[in-house]
Amino acid sequence: MSRAATNALKTVAGLAIALTAASIYLIFFVAPAEEQMGIVQKIFYFHVPSAFAMYIGFGCAALGSVMYLVRRSDGWDALAVAGAEVGMLFCLIVLTTGPLWARKAWGHFWTWDPRLTTTLLGALIFAAYLALRSSGDAGEAERRFAAGLAVLALPNLFLIHYSVQRWRGTHPTVITKGGGGLAPQMVPPFICSVVAFTLLAIWLLALRVRMERQHQRASALTMDALRLGLGEDDPCD
Amino acid sequence: MRLKALAAALIAWGSSALAFAQDAGAETAAQSRSTQFVAVRGPQTEHVPGGALLIIAYGIVFVLLLLYVLRLFRLQAKTDETLAQLGERIDRADRAGADGAAEAKRAERG
Numbered sequence: 001m002s003r004a005a006t007n008a009l010k011t012v013a014g015l016a017i018a019l020t021a022a023s024i025y026l027i028f029f030v031a032p033a034e035e036q037m038g039i040v041q042k043i044f045y046f047h048v049p050s051a052f053a054m055y056i057g058f059g060c061a062a063l064g065s066v067m068y069l070v071r072r073s074d075g076w077d078a079l080a081v082a083g084a085e086v087g088m089l090f091c092l093i094v095l096t097t098g099p100l101w102a103r104k105a106w107g108h109f110w111t112w113d114p115r116l117t118t119t120l121l122g123a124l125i126f127a128a129y130l131a132l133r134s135s136g137d138a139g140e141a142e143r144r145f146a147a148g149l150a151v152l153a154l155p156n157l158f159l160i161h162y163s164v165q166r167w168r169g170t171h172p173t174v175i176t177k178g179g180g181g182l183a184p185q186m187v188p189p190f191i192c193s194v195v196a197f198t199l200l201a202i203w204l205l206a207l208r209v210r211m212e213r214q215h216q217r218a219s220a221l222t223m224d225a226l227r228l229g230l231g232e233d234d235p236c237d
Numbered sequence: 238m239r240l241k242a243l244a245a246a247l248i249a250w251g252s253s254a255l256a257f258a259q260d261a262g263a264e265t266a267a268q269s270r271s272t273q274f275v276a277v278r279g280p281q282t283e284h285v286p287g288g289a290l291l292i293i294a295y296g297i298v299f300v301l302l303l304l305y306v307l308r309l310f311r312l313q314a315k316t317d318e319t320l321a322q323l324g325e326r327i328d329r330a331d332r333a334g335a336d337g338a339a340e341a342k343r344a345e346r347g
Contacts, residue, residue: 040287043294050298089305096301097294104285204305211312218319230326 009210012203019196026189040104043097045189048175049197050093056201057087058122058150058157061129065150068143074216077143080150082208084129086201091123106170114163115171118156125153137219 027045034041060083067076098116099109110116132138132146164173174182175190182190 038287040285040290042291046295046298085305089301093298093301096297100290100294100297104287104290107285200302204309207309211309211316214316215312218316218323221323222319225323225326228330230330 009203009206012199012206016196016199016203019192019199023189023193023196026192031186031189032183037101037105040101043101044174045193046197047094047097047101048190049193050090050097052194053197053201054087054090054094054122055157055161056198057083057085057090057205058126058153059083059087060205061087061126061150062154062157065147066154068147069151075213077147078209078212078216080147081133081212082205084126084133084150085208086204088123088126088130089204090197090201091119091126094119095123111170113169113171114167115160115169118160118163122153122156122160125149125156129153 023045027042031042031045033039061080062083064076064078064080064083067073068080102111103109126149129146129149132142132149135142138146161176163169164171164176
């Protein structure tokens with residue numbers, strides 16, 4: 001990676017950390033509590049940006065997988081793996097913070113609402129993807145099968161987003177189309193959190209892509225070394 | 238005969254009374270839902286602790302992010318280790334190659 005790219009990555013990381021700190025201040029000291037739900041509504045400020053970050057991660061995984069199936073390039077494969085991991089991280093955040101809010105707002109942790117169900121489905125598909133890729137040096141067949149799974153998950157991403165508009169459910173639709181919007185004092189912390197989590201996702205994604213590329217190169221060099229007789233059990237030892 | 242009629246009448250009365258009692262206890266679909274909201278008396282109390290749920294949620298967010306960053310560090314350390322091992326193997330092969338060449342030269346001179 002070039003020096004400029006490394007510096008850009010450091011800048012993104014610094015901005016993400018600074019904006020996350022600013023978000024926490026705005027959420028707890030500036031944003032008012034919600035009239036009906038009280039203080040627990042503040043979960044929303046990290047829950048929704050995590051969902052955006054999840055879309056970024058899973059979207060990159062799907063894009064990388066499609067391109068890998070077309071071009072069979074290690075770079076696209078690295079993007080797919082990184083996207084699946086980062087998407088899963090933020091999906092786990094969504095699937096844990098949401099039920100904690102729901103316990104107070106709905107009286108129970110989970111309901112088979114369309115958005116919750118499609119999000120869980122997405123998590124399960126990408127869990128299968130990561131399980132397939134967990135062996136480290138996945139072979140061509142595992143890579144292709146995993147890429148197929150990520151492509152299969154792509155329509156589900158749209159279903160997650162549009163499920164609240166197309167089907168009846170209990171999930172709130174505050175900021176999406178048809179929603180009532182936020183109180184003016186709630187907007188700055190929300191925007192700050194969205195920017196912070198988006199930068200955080202980009203930073204983690206870029207770091208993970210770089211690591212995956214290094215891992216791919218190290219694996220290729222190890223194979224070359226073995227081919228040249230420089231393995232563990234070579235006569236030089 | 239009168240006794241039988243009396244018994245039949247008692248059974249009929251008893252069963253109808255039982256059925257009436259069951260009907261009286263059954264709720265309609267509308268009745269099974271809450272039909273009114275009553276204002277709280279005294280200070281407002283919350284049964285589900287919103288503050289605790291909020292702290293748990295934010296705690297989980299930071300723990301998950303931290304765990305993922307630790308995983309990235311571990312992955313990086315593993316790749317560094319693989320590269321270091323490769324470097325060692327190449328160095329050993331170089332040394333062995335140089336020793337072999339020097340020996341061959343000595344043998345040629347000898």
